[in-house]
Amino acid sequence: MKLLRRLGSALFVLAALATAQAVQTAEPTLNHARRPFPVIGEVGEDVAARTFTARVQQVRCAAALKIGEHVLDTQGVWIVAKLRVGARSEPTSIAYAAARDSADRVYQTTDRISLDLVTGGLTMQPGLPYEGEIAIEVPTASAGSLTLLLADNSFDQRLDSMTEIRLSISDGSACSAEPTTVLLPKAVS
Amino acid sequence: MRGPDSLGRGWWRRNGWGLVALLPALALMLGAAGYSDLEFWQRGRPEAVLPAADGTADFAGLRMRVAELAPATDLKRSGDRPFVLPDNMTAWRVVLDVEGPTDLEPDQVIYCAISIEDTAGNRYNDEPRELSSARTPLGNCNPENSPVPAGSGRYQTVAHFVTPRGVEIAAVRVFFGGVDQTRYVRFDR
Numbered sequence: 001m002k003l004l005r006r007l008g009s010a011l012f013v014l015a016a017l018a019t020a021q022a023v024q025t026a027e028p029t030l031n032h033a034r035r036p037f038p039v040i041g042e043v044g045e046d047v048a049a050r051t052f053t054a055r056v057q058q059v060r061c062a063a064a065l066k067i068g069e070h071v072l073d074t075q076g077v078w079i080v081a082k083l084r085v086g087a088r089s090e091p092t093s094i095a096y097a098a099a100r101d102s103a104d105r106v107y108q109t110t111d112r113i114s115l116d117l118v119t120g121g122l123t124m125q126p127g128l129p130y131e132g133e134i135a136i137e138v139p140t141a142s143a144g145s146l147t148l149l150l151a152d153n154s155f156d157q158r159l160d161s162m163t164e165i166r167l168s169i170s171d172g173s174a175c176s177a178e179p180t181t182v183l184l185p186k187a188v189s
Numbered sequence: 190m191r192g193p194d195s196l197g198r199g200w201w202r203r204n205g206w207g208l209v210a211l212l213p214a215l216a217l218m219l220g221a222a223g224y225s226d227l228e229f230w231q232r233g234r235p236e237a238v239l240p241a242a243d244g245t246a247d248f249a250g251l252r253m254r255v256a257e258l259a260p261a262t263d264l265k266r267s268g269d270r271p272f273v274l275p276d277n278m279t280a281w282r283v284v285l286d287v288e289g290p291t292d293l294e295p296d297q298v299i300y301c302a303i304s305i306e307d308t309a310g311n312r313y314n315d316e317p318r319e320l321s322s323a324r325t326p327l328g329n330c331n332p333e334n335s336p337v338p339a340g341s342g343r344y345q346t347v348a349h350f351v352t353p354r355g356v357e358i359a360a361v362r363v364f365f366g367g368v369d370q371t372r373y374v375r376f377d378r
Contacts, residue, residue, distance in 0.1 A: 091317075126311040127352065
């Protein structure tokens with residue numbers, strides 16, 4: 001009887017450990033549990049994140065960028081999006097911009113040119129929006145399935161809102177072969 | 190769960206006080222865990238400290254009052270050329286009279302951040318990008334940046350802001366992040 005009780009206790013402990021392991025395995029990872037809150041929108045409409053609003057006004061793709069006298073080519077294609085962004089109720093900047101393709105690969109904005117509009121370099125005051133263009137270098141095959149991601153924190157976007165705007169490019173192989181320029185940010189009324 | 194012990198006490202009798210002690214222990218644990226979160230939350234929503242009836246506020250070892258809050262229509266660029274804002278914007282000037290200890294070295298002065306709040310609750314920071322071409326002093330409560338000579342511990346600090354045209358300013362906020370991140374001085378207009 002004593003042996004049976006001890007055996008039962010051991011089985012109970014094993015069952016508890018197995019249950020704990022199963023629960024831990026089934027739980028989402030910390031990064032998944034704390035993932036950003038998506039605010040989804042379309043090209044041409046205002047999308048309001050917690051601290052800023054953003055509208056993709058136009059989007060195009062090209063084989064090269066023309067920055068002054070310099071031409072920046074790529075092995076993929078350049079996605080150039082014209083944005084109108086503004087702070088909501090407090091001064092803020094957009095410090096994270098990237099494009100995610102249908103395979104969940106994420107491409108951040110290029111660091112080959114300066115993009116103050118989305119790299120934290122431009123602090124916007126409420127009610128005083130800015131317009132400008134950003135450029136992202138992506139593989140040609142990804143160009144047709146991109147979603148633009150914007151957030152105000154460059155290091156950690158978790159547990160905060162993030163705009164997700166589907167970019168209206170249907171086919172990366174149909175991008176312009178001509179180099180395209182990138183508009184600098186300017187205040188708009 | 191064993192049967193009665195040598196004194197004839199069952200499991201509940203043996204562990205009764207332990208179970209009772211669990212409740213305050215749980216409360217202490219939750220309190221300790223919540224304290225850091227509470228402080229973090231308070232830093233995100235600092236509490237307003239209001240001035241006395243004569244308009245002066247004592248905070249962070251300084252006595253201060255708002256001497257001026259008005260549109261700044263006389264801003265200059267370098268070389269004394271007039272600075273003109275776009276039609277949709279208004280520049281504002283805030284002048285604080287500050288009184289601090291007389292034996293304080295300039296580099297010992299606590300720095301402040303001044304912002305203004307409109308009647309809709311929107312907040313605007315000083316040194317906005319829109320005024321980057323204007324010649325404006327640093328409004329950070331440091332006597333070295335005072336437009337009038339600092340004497341007897343008395344000096345001024347001047348900050349400039351930009352808002353959309355037509356906005357009414359409701360309050361000036363002075364924040365001493367190096368001293369207290371949970372409170373700020375609020376001068377209602």
